[in-house]
Amino acid sequence: MTREYKKYSNRELIKSFIPYYSRYKWMFFLDMLFAAMTTVSELILPMILSEITDTATSDLAKLTMNFIGKMTFIYLILRIIEMVGFYFMQSVGHIMGARIERDMRMDLFTHIQGQSMEFFSENKVGSLMSRLTSDLMDITEFAHHGPENIFITGIKIIVSFIILILIDIPLTLVIFLIIPFMVFFSRKSRIRMREFQRSQRRFMGELNSDIEDSLLGVNVVQSYGNEKLEGEKFQEKNEIYAKLREKFYYAMADYLTITRAFDALMYIVVILFGGYSLIKGRITAGNFVAFIFYVQTLLTSVRKIVEFADMFSRGISGIERFTELMDIETTIVDKIDAIELKDVKGKIEFHDVTFSYPGFDELVLKNLNLTVNEGESVAIVGPSGAGKTTISKLIPRFYDIDSGKITIDGIDISEVTLESLRDNIGIVQQDVYLFSGNVYENIEYGRPGASKDDIIEAAKHAAAYDFIMDLPAGFDTYVGERGVKLSGGQKQRISIARAFLKNPKILILDEATSALDNKSENIVQKSLNRLSEGRTTITIAHRLSTIKNADKIYVLTDEGITEEGSHKDLLDLKGEYYNLYQVVEK
Numbered sequence: 299m300t301r302e303y304k305k306y307s308n309r310e311l312i313k314s315f316i317p318y319y320s321r322y323k324w325m326f327f328l329d330m331l332f333a334a335m336t337t338v339s340e341l342i343l344p345m346i347l348s349e350i351t352d353t354a355t356s357d358l359a360k361l362t363m364n365f366i367g368k369m370t371f372i373y374l375i376l377r378i379i380e381m382v383g384f385y386f387m388q389s390v391g392h393i394m395g396a397r398i399e400r401d402m403r404m405d406l407f408t409h410i411q412g413q414s415m416e417f418f419s420e421n422k423v424g425s426l427m428s429r430l431t432s433d434l435m436d437i438t439e440f441a442h443h444g445p446e447n448i449f450i451t452g453i454k455i456i457v458s459f460i461i462l463i464l465i466d467i468p469l470t471l472v473i474f475l476i477i478p479f480m481v482f483f484s485r486k487s488r489i490r491m492r493e494f495q496r497s498q499r500r501f502m503g504e505l506n507s508d509i510e511d512s513l514l515g516v517n518v519v520q521s522y523g524n525e526k527l528e529g530e531k532f533q534e535k536n537e538i539y540a541k542l543r544e545k546f547y548y549a550m551a552d553y554l555t556i557t558r559a560f561d562a563l564m565y566i567v568v569i570l571f572g573g574y575s576l577i578k579g580r581i582t583a584g585n586f587v588a589f590i591f592y593v594q595t596l597l598t599s600v601r602k603i604v605e606f607a608d609m610f611s612r613g614i615s616g617i618e619r620f621t622e623l624m625d626i627e628t629t630i631v632d633k634i635d636a637i638e639l640k641d642v643k644g645k646i647e648f649h650d651v652t653f654s655y656p657g658f659d660e661l662v663l664k665n666l667n668l669t670v671n672e673g674e675s676v677a678i679v680g681p682s683g684a685g686k687t688t689i690s691k692l693i694p695r696f697y698d699i700d701s702g703k704i705t706i707d708g709i710d711i712s713e714v715t716l717e718s719l720r721d722n723i724g725i726v727q728q729d730v731y732l733f734s735g736n737v738y739e740n741i742e743y744g745r746p747g748a749s750k751d752d753i754i755e756a757a758k759h760a761a762a763y764d765f766i767m768d769l770p771a772g773f774d775t776y777v778g779e780r781g782v783k784l785s786g787g788q789k790q791r792i793s794i795a796r797a798f799l800k801n802p803k804i805l806i807l808d809e810a811t812s813a814l815d816n817k818s819e820n821i822v823q824k825s826l827n828r829l830s831e832g833r834t835t836i837t838i839a840h841r842l843s844t845i846k847n848a849d850k851i852y853v854l855t856d857e858g859i860t861e862e863g864s865h866k867d868l869l870d871l872k873g874e875y876y877n878l879y880q881v882v883e884k
């Protein structure tokens with residue numbers, strides 16, 4: 299099932315984003331102030347030059363060193379103001395962006411972490427990661443450069459307009475008439491350029507995964523003598539990529555040439571119409587110089603607007619992806635009046651439980667009734683797909699049931715806090731997840747902050763102590779990413795040590811030994827047996843040999859629980875269990 303995301307308008311997206319600025323109002327205000335400071339020298343330089351030119355052309359005697367010195371000093375002060383503004387705009391602006399990014403990332407991380415299993419089966423970790431990193435970077439670039447750009451170009455265009463209109467109205471109108479066309483055509487060609495750039499990038503991703511595929515499977519390629527075939531396949535894609543790049547460069551040349559053409563047009567207009575105004579005596583030589591400079595300012599501002607449109611679309615799509623995720627409500631949450639699950643004895647009951655996975659119609663469990671008494675060891679067996687693992691996921695409330703009730707010591711698990719519920723349940727699964735870090739930290743994960751003695755004792759209980767001491771750095775041995783440096787049996791014993799440390803009243807063993815060879819299985823099984831002493835244990839097992847000693851065995855099939863009793867009872871029954879036993883064990 300793929301989720302249909304809600305469509306948001308740009309307005310909604312920006313609105314949802316504004317609260318992130320609120321903590322940094324002052325920084326934002328300062329950033330805008332500094333941005334304004336960076337515009338002064340560019341806006342006043344034409345006036346200074348115009349003043350000098352006019353003085354030179356009207357009365358050369360007035361053009362003294364004193365006068366030039368004064369003008370230079372004014373310009374120097376303006377440049378200093380500009381540099382101070384620029385320095386702080388660069389630092390404060392970026393820092394504000396980085397802080398906003400930090401806040402958003404934390405919010406998103408917390409939000410994702412609180413999501414249910416349903417969410418994680420729908421969203422790939424890779425795509426979530428890119429949302430937490432590169433997408434957010436697009437947003438922060440936009441978060442500060444966006445307002446800065448709007449502000450700076452706004453000031454420049456408005457001030458230029460006012461000054462130009464004061465100098466010569468017709469000429470200004472002609473120039474401002476050209477600007478919309480310039481924006482339109484530049485934007486159009488830039489969008490085209492960007493599209494080619496995007497498709498080029500997308501294709502690069504494809505090419506990369508092809509290369510990876512071929513190189514990882516190089517053994518197969520060589521053993522079948524298929525180098526030529528692979529080469530041809532690669533050549534084809536490589537060719538397409540080169541073609542895409544060509545298209546991109548043509549589009550880029552279009553964009554740059556169009557921009558230049560408008561530059562040329564603007565200057566031609568100024569020279570032609572400005573020259574005419576000069577002849578007619580409507581403007582002075584100084585005005586003419588000022589005109590040229592302000593037109594230059596306008597041209598760079600227009601280019602900035604066109605570039606900003608790009609940044610805007612990237613930023614907005616980043617915000618959209620952010621909002622999409624933030625708007626997914628966490629489905630599994632504490633009830634408002636949820637109580638703490640305390641002093642657990644460990645009796646688990648399923649009362650008429652019906653369950654289907656969210657988004658799927660098929661009922662996995664239908665009116666299931668099941669009782670596991672305090673301290674009892676119960677095994678659930680049955681054909682694959684019958685719903686055994688599902689049962690183990692319902693007890694810690696990784697999913698909510700459709701109807702019926704699951705209780706622990708008679709208390710409905712939906713009435714208690716998730717934290718207190720899960721605190722009382724230990725799960726040992728087939729796939730052990732070890733975090734990158736050392737052995738000690740991985741065991742400590744069972745009860746963060748546990749004492750060293752407790753951790754060592756847990757390792758001993760799990761029969762992990764000896765092998766840990768044999769590792770190069772004992773408990774300090776780095777387990778490598780996901781524990782790749784350890785064998786399956788060793789990893790499993792570390793996870794058992796974790797469970798010992800947690801010391802929960804309820805234990806769920808989900809095919810904990812099914813991936814191990816016989817020898818490791820024996821060792822791990824012994825640890826598991828020790829772990830389950832004094833706890834209510836539900837074992838989900840493929841290998842029936844491991845559950846012979848269970849107090850009670852339930853046989854779960856598509857029809858629900860069809861048989862229950864001890865190993866011996868069920869063999870005597872010569873039913874489903876008996877058949878399974880024949881298939882699996884013989």
Ligand code: ADP
Nearest residue numbers: 419655658662681682683684685686687688689
């Ligand atoms: P068992 O552990 O007995 O092999 P499961 O509990 O894993 O069976 O699965 C029971 C049924 O639920 C199967 O039909 C399976 O396809 C389906 N199922 C399991 N996990 C999911 C999931 N995350 N989303 C949708 N359907 C699922």
